[in-house]
Amino acid sequence: MSRYDQIPDKPYAACEGCDTNFPAPADMKAHFKETMTGGKSHRARITNPTRAERIVNELDNLAEDALYEFVNKAQDLIEEGVTEEEITEAMRSVTADFADFWEQEIK
Numbered sequence: 001m002s003r004y005d006q007i008p009d010k011p012y013a014a015c016e017g018c019d020t021n022f023p024a025p026a027d028m029k030a031h032f033k034e035t036m037t038g039g040k041s042h043r044a045r046i047t048n049p050t051r052a053e054r055i056v057n058e059l060d061n062l063a064e065d066a067l068y069e070f071v072n073k074a075q076d077l078i079e080e081g082v083t084e085e086e087i088t089e090a091m092r093s094v095t096a097d098f099a100d101f102w103e104q105e106i107k
């Protein structure tokens with residue numbers, strides 16, 4: 001078992017609006033539907049994420065680290081005479097995409 005595996009025999013999530021435990025994400029979603037009134041439903045806390053969710057969380061952490069490094073390196077452009085406004089404007093045209101890049105690399 002790795003840290004990405006869901007803990008066996010432990011509920012996926014617990015409702016914060018009542019005392020219901022949910023074995024799986026589908027049970028939680030069904031409960032949200034059942035308790036939906038006036039655009040609001042019970043909320044739940046995920047205490048035992050699925051393997052897929054754990055992997056997404058780890059990739060989000062890696063992406064955040066990469067973004068910090070990216071922003072630091074972008075700030076270095078200021079030392080070369082590029083203004084903050086120019087960088088801000090150029091950021092809107094940056095096309096890098098984690099998923100695209102990953103797929104290119106694993107080919």
Ligand SMILES: [Zn+2]
Pocket residue numbers: 015016017018019020031035042043
């Ligand atoms: Zn509930």
